[in-house]
Amino acid sequence: MRISELSSRSGVSIATIKYYIREGLLPAGRPVAANQADYDEDHLRRLRLVRALVAERGLPVSTAADVLAVLAETGTQNGTDGTDGTDEDGAAGGEGRGVHRVLGRVFGAMDTARDRERAASEAGLTEVRRLVTAMGWRIHPRSAAVPALARALDALDQLGVRIDCRTLLPYARLAERTAEVDLDLLAAAPAGSDLAEHAVLLTVLLDPALLVLRRLAQEHHSAARQPDPT
Amino acid sequence: MRISELSSRSGVSIATIKYYIREGLLPAGRPVAANQADYDEDHLRRLRLVRALVAERGLPVSTAADVLAVLAETGTQNGTDGTDGTDEDGAAGGEGRGVHRVLGRVFGAMDTARDRERAASEAGLTEVRRLVTAMGWRIHPRSAAVPALARALDALDQLGVRIDCRTLLPYARLAERTAEVDLDLLAAAPAGSDLAEHAVLLTVLLDPALLVLRRLAQEHHSAARQPDPT
Numbered sequence: 001m002r003i004s005e006l007s008s009r010s011g012v013s014i015a016t017i018k019y020y021i022r023e024g025l026l027p028a029g030r031p032v033a034a035n036q037a038d039y040d041e042d043h044l045r046r047l048r049l050v051r052a053l054v055a056e057r058g059l060p061v062s063t064a065a066d067v068l069a070v071l072a073e074t075g076t077q078n079g080t081d082g083t084d085g086t087d088e089d090g091a092a093g094g095e096g097r098g099v100h101r102v103l104g105r106v107f108g109a110m111d112t113a114r115d116r117e118r119a120a121s122e123a124g125l126t127e128v129r130r131l132v133t134a135m136g137w138r139i140h141p142r143s144a145a146v147p148a149l150a151r152a153l154d155a156l157d158q159l160g161v162r163i164d165c166r167t168l169l170p171y172a173r174l175a176e177r178t179a180e181v182d183l184d185l186l187a188a189a190p191a192g193s194d195l196a197e198h199a200v201l202l203t204v205l206l207d208p209a210l211l212v213l214r215r216l217a218q219e220h221h222s223a224a225r226q227p228d229p230t
Numbered sequence: 231m232r233i234s235e236l237s238s239r240s241g242v243s244i245a246t247i248k249y250y251i252r253e254g255l256l257p258a259g260r261p262v263a264a265n266q267a268d269y270d271e272d273h274l275r276r277l278r279l280v281r282a283l284v285a286e287r288g289l290p291v292s293t294a295a296d297v298l299a300v301l302a303e304t305g306t307q308n309g310t311d312g313t314d315g316t317d318e319d320g321a322a323g324g325e326g327r328g329v330h331r332v333l334g335r336v337f338g339a340m341d342t343a344r345d346r347e348r349a350a351s352e353a354g355l356t357e358v359r360r361l362v363t364a365m366g367w368r369i370h371p372r373s374a375a376v377p378a379l380a381r382a383l384d385a386l387d388q389l390g391v392r393i394d395c396r397t398l399l400p401y402a403r404l405a406e407r408t409a410e411v412d413l414d415l416l417a418a419a420p421a422g423s424d425l426a427e428h429a430v431l432l433t434v435l436l437d438p439a440l441l442v443l444r445r446l447a448q449e450h451h452s453a454a455r456q457p458d459p460t
Binding site for chain 2: 135146153159209220
């Protein structure tokens with residue numbers, strides 16, 4: 001299809017499509033004439049994935065590129081290369097191992113360069129490590145999530161809201177149950193689907209939906225708790 | 231203090247501080263000489279709040295400005311104006327009513343103009359309304375959260391992942407318990423603290439921390455579920 005059809009079917013403007021191609025988020029079309037290229041269904045699908053990561057999940061373009069690079073390396077685009085999301089040494093462990101590896105690498109990619117520049121405070125890191133120990137979580141010592149959580153606590157602390165390990169515990173227990181729902185959903189992925197891409201969709205792209213669910217629940221409960229206006 | 235000290239104490243570059251002032255996120259300093267202005271502790275605190283909304287929470291600058299405008303209207307900056315976060319007709323309901331109003335307006339402000347442009351599908355809206363009914367949630371009919379959730383489902387649907395009301399239910403139940411923890415935490419806010427600002431900190435700024443907790447729990451559980459590599 002022409003770029004105009006790719007644009008109308010995806011709802012993404014031609015200028016933005018060209019920008020994504022320049023930034024390496026989308027492969028260029030197959031040249032068919034001077035100043036004209038042909039795009040196929042794979043382009044459309046990839047463009048929708050880019051759009052979801054950038055517009056829906058709100059990732060910076062460079063971060064979305066890093067996440068897509070992880071998916072490409074783990075052999076994802078259509079799952080027909082026989083690896084089913086396991087990476088180079090994944091054959092030893094099968095699918096469970098493959099998903100774990102992909103998630104670790106995707107989460108690593110999602111820490112933007114800007115995030116890595118800001119060091120977390122020692123106090124914040126200590127609270128997060130206490131929480132991980134209290135939950136009995138087995139976390140990679142260099143997991144990007146540990147400083148990321150510490151930085152989030154630092155930001156609140158600077159604004160006068162002190163969130164310590166004890167305050168976080170009930171949230172962590174609920175997060176644990178949420179992760180169990182996530183992994184059950186992932187285990188129920190239809191046969192033949194691309195496991196690595198499915199893992200990204202159900203983790204990264206479900207984030208905004210879960211935040212909105214919390215907003216809806218907050219709206220209901222703050223209304224339920226308010227005194228009767230009469 | 232000079233802008234250079236404001237920069238070093240906040241960790242925000244002078245160029246970025248000037249940009250925030252131009253965009254109306256931060257009030258200008260008090261002019262003391264040609265090309266020189268004086269900033270105080272209120273500027274520093276406000277700058278940290280802007281930084282948390284933009285860098286930590288990832289809100290677009292224009293959205294952060296809308297959220298700050300809601301806080302300013304509800305009389306927040308230091309809580310000394312006697313309204314304690316209740317708005318014009320809040321006297322009838324007291325603090326619970328004030329928090330509910332502020333949350334509703336902040337959530338409305340957080341829907342960026344870009345989000346509002348993209349219409350949610352009827353199918354997505356139907357699933358969200360079914361979920362709200364199934365949960366027994368009392369939600370404002372024009373709540374921005376309803377189309378926001380429908381759009382998140384639409385994005386997944388376009389990528390071949392169908393999330394319906396039944397799939398969302400376990401997540402909604404966990405979100406409900408999370409919101410209860412949120413509101414308990416808010417109810418325990420220290421006396422004299424600014425209730426509206428506190429509500430924003432514990433809802434909007436806790437979002438990234440909760441997403442990271444989910445990532446940590448996913449990392450632990452996907453490791454726990456992977457087959458033993460030996």
